[in-house]
Every structure is written in structure tokens, then in C-alpha cells.
Amino acid sequence: MSRTKIKDLLNATDFGQQVIVKGWVRTFRNNQFIAINDGSTLNNIQAVVDFASTDEALLKRVTTGAAVSVTGELVESLGKGQRVEIKVTELEILGDSDAEKYPLQPKKHSLEFLREIAHLRFRTNTFNAVFKIRHALAFAVHKFFNDKGFVYMHTPIITGSDAEGAGEMFRVTTIDFDSVPRNEDGTVNYKEDFFGKSTNLTVSGQLEGELAAMAFGEVYTFGPTFRAENSNTTRHLAEFWMIEPEMAFYDIHDNMDLAEELLKYVIRYALDNCSDELEFLKNRLLEEEKQKAQNERSELDLIAKLNFCLENNFERLTYTEAINILKSSKPNQKKQFKYLIDDWGADLQSEHERYLVEKHFKKPVILTDYPAAIKSFYMRRNDGDVSGKETVRAMDILFPGIGEIVGGSQREERLDVLQKRMEDLHIPVGEMDWYLDTRRFGSAPHSGFGLGFERLVLFVTGMTNIRDVIPFPRTPKNAEF
């Protein structure tokens, strides 16, 4: 007889059948009721042992965290709180768990404490729910693109290009610090390094994605990206996962439509496929907010917030319109913003984005047509701007509580404009010949965006620290496990 997963048993109706369950003890009450969890669902199954006929030494080993195998009859439960339970005929301890030493006790632990024991936190309800939802969102992303005929591209992680310009990079090397090869002029001789040149961890798969889009039409990446930035915030990681679609023949409007459709699709997928997990996290948040003053609590609970997102169009406006709103906003007038908005051209800070999304529009916002000066070289320059107010066809999606969740643009498809822009920014055009080739041979309007996967998981789970939605977070001075 093989084991049955608890998820299947909790839905079973054929009482009287013999079953085997394997899992971990969550609690053991009255020397009689074992709550067993096997990870297949948030919910435990209750196994009832006849303590009179069971060896006392064996019962003593039924401790929180112990791995057990129980064989017995599936029966309708008479107790409250569960529909089915197992009348145990055989109990086996697969692996003990010393109650004195096991770090996870059957009580509430702080998220900070659980972060220290990230190798065990998967065993809690909160993290079971978070990582089940993370899984569902990842699968939904693949399904969304697959159903549309996009091709999944594994763009390189190790890159010889340092022109992506999205942030500080990590060096990848096999050079020994104690015997660094040098050129005659004393500089490091990277020809001796593994790849024969200086290499880094990628900050984005976009440029390579564009190459593929100009052949397959529609592609996407979903892989790890890296920033060697010393920012210790609740929204930044040194290693995080990003989804980057690139599409030939899409203009900025097609791009926004796709991004909005993707976000709504994956949120709906989570609502449809993770109802237990979302319900648990919703209640967890409500419980947490009880500590807060009434006016600091969320207007909508987690599930209502997700549904609200689905039911409303994202607000689309230009950067220029946003600046006008911000300029005349109360926090700007009353000088409550840390960075006051005076003029067109200012880079928007988190406080401004949050004002627009959370106070002014109260829903997701897509900002477009940013000043060229504050955006990347590869973004499509708008035609007909007045001098000094040049803009690009960028589009950033801002989410409540999260800020920027998507950053994208139509790409500059005109070789001469792109080349000029790269020269102005001192980007080594020669090293980027492969990128420019897409503009030399069969160039076409195209677009793409990047979706920060952890920020999406944050939004859907309602968690507030990005370290709590990736299995083993990498941050400055921290690469444990």
C-alpha cells in the first residue's frame, strides 16, 4: 500500500478505507490526537491513536516536528474542526525531533526570527502559504506566455557586457586574489580569466531578449538577475527573479495592454488556485492590523484588494500629467514630501509614486513618456518634443504598497538615433555591435518590459518584506544557506 497525500484525504469521502499517511507532527494533544502535515496542503489531518494499546515510549516520541508514518482507517470525524480523521492502527516514527532543541515551537514566531532559520521556516503555515502562492504565480506566468505562443528564452546569467546600465554588477571570476595576472601596464589581464575577458552577473536579460524577439516575434525570459547595490530595504534583493517579455511589432500601447493582461491573469490564477493560502494570509494580515490604529488599517482585506485590481482598469497617464498632479497635491503644497516637486524633469521618488497610487487614484497606475534624461538609452525617443523636454516611450506600472512592479518601454528601433544616444552616454558602441545588428538588419518597432517577480509575490501574499517571499534571500552581508 502506498501513502496518500493529506490534500487528497481531506477531500475523500470513501470512509472505511485503509490509508497510510506520512508527514510531520504539528501538535499532539491528550496523548491521543496527532495533527499531521505533509506539505501538500496548509491543512493538517488528525490521526487518533489509542493510547491505551500503544507503547508509552513510542508515544513520547510523538513530538512537534517529528516525521511519522501512520496507517489506519479513514473515518468521519466526530470532533469539531475537521471532517475526516484517521483511526490509527500502526504508528511509526521515521525521524525524531527533540522538543527541547527544535526551534519551531507550536506558537507564533516573529518573521525576523524565522528569517534566521530560513531552512526551517517552510514548515510554518505562513511560509507554506507564501511559497505555494509563489509557485502558482510562477506557473501562471509560464502558462500565460505559452498559451500566447511566446518562446521562453534562457538568456545568459554570466555576461561579458557591462553596458546594460541597470545597476552595479557582481564580478564572476576564477582569478585567485593571491596571484592576479597583470598586463605590462599593471592593469588586470582578464585574458587569463575563465572567459578570457571581464565577466559579471547579468542585471537584465533584455538586450539578449531583443535579439530573440527579432526572430521569434514574441519571447520572454524568467530567470535570476543581480544588483550589487548596498541597499538594505524591504524592497531590494541582491539576487531576484525577473520576467522580461520582448515583442516585435508591439508599440507602447500594445506593451501596456500585455503587461496589464499578464498581471491580471496571474492574480486571477492565484485567486482561483490558492484560495486556502490566500484566506490564511488574509486572516494573518487582519490579525496583524489589529495592533494598528483604526486609521492606519487597510481599507480592503487581501482578497478584496486582489479582486479590486482585477475589476478596474489601470490608470494610464503621462509623466507630465503626473508632475502636474503632484505639484498641486497637498503634500507638495504643505511641504510634506521629502523631495518637493518643483519642475518638469524631476525623477519620481517612492513617496510620489505612492501618493499617485494610494492617495490620488487609489488603483494601479501606468506612467508613460518620461523625460529621456532619466531613462535608459534603449528607449524609443518620442517625435516632436520641444527642445529640453525630450521624452521617451517608457511605461512604468506602479502598484499600491509596492511601487514600481513593471518597468518597460517601446525600444528605439532607429539605428542612427540609438547610436547617437549611446555615444552621448559614452556607452561603448563597438562592444555592442551584436545589439546594433538588430537595427541594421530588418529592424522593426518593438517593445518589452521587466516584471520583478518578488514584488509580484509581495503584492499577492500581502507580505511586507521582500526577504520573506524568496526562499533564501541574498542581501548585503547575507548569503546564508
Next chain:
Amino acid sequence: MSRTKIKDLLNATDFGQQVIVKGWVRTFRNNQFIAINDGSTLNNIQAVVDFASTDEALLKRVTTGAAVSVTGELVESLGKGQRVEIKVTELEILGDSDAEKYPLQPKKHSLEFLREIAHLRFRTNTFNAVFKIRHALAFAVHKFFNDKGFVYMHTPIITGSDAEGAGEMFRVTTIDFDSVPRNEDGTVNYKEDFFGKSTNLTVSGQLEGELAAMAFGEVYTFGPTFRAENSNTTRHLAEFWMIEPEMAFYDIHDNMDLAEELLKYVIRYALDNCSDELEFLKNRLLEEEKQKAQNERSELDLIAKLNFCLENNFERLTYTEAINILKSSKPNQKKQFKYLIDDWGADLQSEHERYLVEKHFKKPVILTDYPAAIKSFYMRRNDGDVSGKETVRAMDILFPGIGEIVGGSQREERLDVLQKRMEDLHIPVGEMDWYLDTRRFGSAPHSGFGLGFERLVLFVTGMTNIRDVIPFPRTPKNAEF
């Protein structure tokens, strides 16, 4: 009116409709017939221009590689080779392609040449087919595990652990070679490095996968892994993608069953979803084999080979049985093996694996119960072996033409046995406390394996060089694009 993808048009039956197609010119015949490809399918659509009524200067710009937009009527084709075509009313050049300079001419290019222009090779039929199949296989992997309730884990890429023992590692650092921080004793002070310790690129997500399996029951990873090994072969990459499932309560037999089921599932998925691409690659191979002597050609064509794989059980035997077969084999007797098999304990080389798979059994083979001495510390020691012939519950799957495609084992779940083994191998037990915690608290029999994704793609596409099945290969002295 928005554009229609060529894949959809080629299946359309509502003739007379106005359509817009955007794509790239493959060929232009008789100043009249444009073969357009948009990447949505291997197949081109034929657009017929009325050259009499079309500007000559415009027609001159219809060159191989140019991006075009054509508007016209979808009509039944009278010509051979296509069912539908477009009667063009409007032709627009989106991006030119200088025929003199465009590296891809409408003729056969060598794979070696195409590897040099990997940023353009996606535009060929061969690589269109290869990367469509790669996509389909990746999606099939996710679908297989999702349908079974496995949780997708993003295990870390940057790791502080160097005990995985699967091979040479790349260092990840932000230390400047020109000002290396030193301790008083002259050693490098990694406390000053980004993560406050020495860090590397992961060689495997297995150990972290095990942590998650002991909470979720069944998990898998699918991510990039790295080897800093100076091997320039057709089967090795410095950066490659691996799928690593880990399952609590699985013994080695459950593990083999799962691996065989997975491989058959994804191969069947490719057969069901990539028939055009496989047909193309089958014919490509047949063409290539015409250069070979009759006795060197494959017995089965590509599609027959894949079907054969589905229809037959993988042969399962122990290492000891394999050694006996190899010892008495003709190439061993006649000393044709480079490494002759004399005794139990020898590590199997590629030539031995290929003999077993391609000559002896003529089908996929699963070898189990290898000598402990040639396998990793975390593999489950078999009970009752005679001294000096200790074995572990390893299982490697060998594929024709590929060699090892899967490597796995039941994991050592006994704390004392595992700890002893680590000490014997001088693995720093203290640094691996987090790993040992899974054996301290609720340990249970569990298993897992690693499937090299590129080797799978090699097998299914029939390509012979691993550099041709990953978009931008990373190998010693090569990290282009």
C-alpha cells in the same frame, strides 16, 4: 486592423479576408513572391506583389532579412507548396537589410559559422526549431510537476557554501583586484566582500531543495547552475540549466519511477506539440547522415528514436551487474576501451556508458547502487554490503548519444551515518549545520535527482553540440553577447 500571426493564417480557411502580416523576408522570387516569416512558425507565408503597380525602388528594398508589413487579401494559393497566400495591396518596409552585408544568406550555413553569429542564428529554420522545442520542453517540465502538486523552488544562485562538491566553482565578488582587503595574516578578508564572506555560483540547488522537501513533501528546482571547469567538449557548458526534484518519503525505486515518467512525459509532449519542428530536424539529420557511410548512420530516425524511448521500459541494473557485462564485453576483451574494466570499483567512463546503452541494451539504462567511494557524501549507504564493497543508492540514467542525462540518489537520512561520512571526506560539518538540521528534526527517507536540461534538448532535437541548444553558450574563453 491588427496584424495576424502567420501560424494562424496558414491554418485559416476564411479566404477573402483582409489581413496584415508583419515579419522578415526569407526570399523574394521573380520580383513577385515574398516568403515572409514572423517566427510564430517554421513555415513562411507567401505574399504576392503586383510588381507592375509597385514602385521599383520599394521592390528593391525587399531583401533577405528585411522587416516588412504587408496588407492584403488572404486567398487560396494556386502555386505548389502552400495552401494560402496573400494578395498584397500595401507593402511597407519596416527595416531594411543590406543584402551585401547581411550575414545570413538564403543558403545553408554551417553550425560553426552560425555559432559565431548566435545573435542572428535564431532567424534560421534549424534554430527556430531547436528553440521552439527547448521552450516546449521547459513548459512540459513545469506542467508535469505542477500537475503532480510539486512546489517550484527558486534555490539561490549565489551561495556561501562550497561543500556541494559537484565541481569547480566561479567566485562572485565585488572586491577590486587592485585593492584586495587583507587580514593581519595576509589572507583575503572576505568580511569586506559584498556578502561578508566568500561566495560562489551554485553548482546545484539540491541541498536547499532537500530543506524544502522536508516541509512541502515534493519540490523541484529549474534554474541555472555553473561549473568552472576547463572542458571544451560537445557535452559541457560553464553555465547550464538543471531540473532538480527532491521528494520526501521516496525511496530509490520511487525516484527512478518519477525520473522515467518525467522523461517520457516531456518527450511525448514534444512529439505532440512540436511535430513541424521535429519533422524538420528529422529531415535535417537524414540529410546530414547521407554524408556518412551506411554502417555509421542511425538505425532510427529522430522521431522513431523518440517513440522508441516512450515504448520501452528503461533497463534497470546495478553497477555490479554493469561491471560484469562490461568485463566480458568484446571491446574490453579486445582491449578496444581506452579505460579497460578490470575490477569492481572502477568509475565508468563515457565509452562504457555508451557501450551499455547503444550496443548492449540499445535503450535507456538506469544504473544503481554504485560504489560509495565514487559517489557523493549525501547518498544513502546500502545496508549489509561486504567490507570494501560499500555501495550507495545512486541512480544514473544513461541515454543513447548523450550519456548521463540524470544523476540522482536516495539521500542519506541517518544523522550519524551522514555526519561520519562528511567527516571522513573533510567536509566542514560546522558550516553545514543547516543541512544537518533536516536530519536532526523529523528526518525521513527521501530522494531526488538532477536532469541536465541542455542534454535533454540535445536528445530531443538530435543536435550534437550542446552549444547549439542554449541561446548564448558560455564555455572556456567564450562569453559573447
